[in-house]
Amino acid sequence: MAILRVKKGANLVLSVEMSIALGWVARRWVEAGLGEFVVTSGNDGAHKENSLHYSGNACDIRTRHLFDGTKHNDDLLEFAKMLQQQKIGLRVVVHPDFVPGAPHLHIGFQPRGGESLWEFTD
Secondary structure (H helix, E strand, O other): OOOEEEOOOOOOOOOHHHHHHHHHHHHHHHHOOOOOEEEEEOOOOOOOOOOHHHHOOEEEEEOHHHEOOOOEOHHHHHHHHHHHHOOOOEEEEEEOOOOOOOOEEEEEEOOOOOOOHHHOOO
C-alpha cells in the first residue's frame, strides 16, 4: 500500500511555497504514524470565497481514518497543533470538529508577522 497518494481529480497546481510545505507536512505525517497521507483537494473543488485553495496555497488531507464520527483522535489533534506551532506560515484547520462535513485536515500557506517557510532546517 502506498503511504502518499493524491485523490483522483485533485488539482495540485500549487505555489512553490505550498508545494514545499506539503512535502514537509507529509514527511511529518508519516513520522507521526498517522497512516496513509492522501491529498484530497488542492486548487480545485468548492471552497469558501477567497480561500487559499484558489491561489494554490492550500490543500486538504483525508482524515476519515482518524475520525470516530464525532471527533478526531488525539494523535491528529496533536499533529495539527504541532504544525501550527512551527511558525513557518502554515494555517491549519481540523474539519469537521466544529462544522459538519467530510473529515479532513486543511493546510494553508499564509505567513504572518515574522513567520517564514525558510526558517525550518530539518
